[in-house]
Amino acid sequence: MTSPVLTVSAETPTQKAARLMRDHRIKQLPVVDPTSGKITGTRHQVDLLKVFSR
Numbered sequence: 001m002t003s004p005v006l007t008v009s010a011e012t013p014t015q016k017a018a019r020l021m022r023d024h025r026i027k028q029l030p031v032v033d034p035t036s037g038k039i040t041g042t043r044h045q046v047d048l049l050k051v052f053s054r
Contacts (some may be wrong), residue, residue: 007032008043018048 005021008017017029034040 005030009034010040014048014051017043021048023043
């Protein structure tokens, strides 16, 4: 786990999330609701790669 924890919001563009994963050598990012601060899901590297392979 990275410290501090890297997160994205649901509105974070796919390209930015993929770049964060590449730059920090991580395979998933928590998706956090910006209003409540609660985790609403995760973005996985494999899911993002599917978008770029289309």
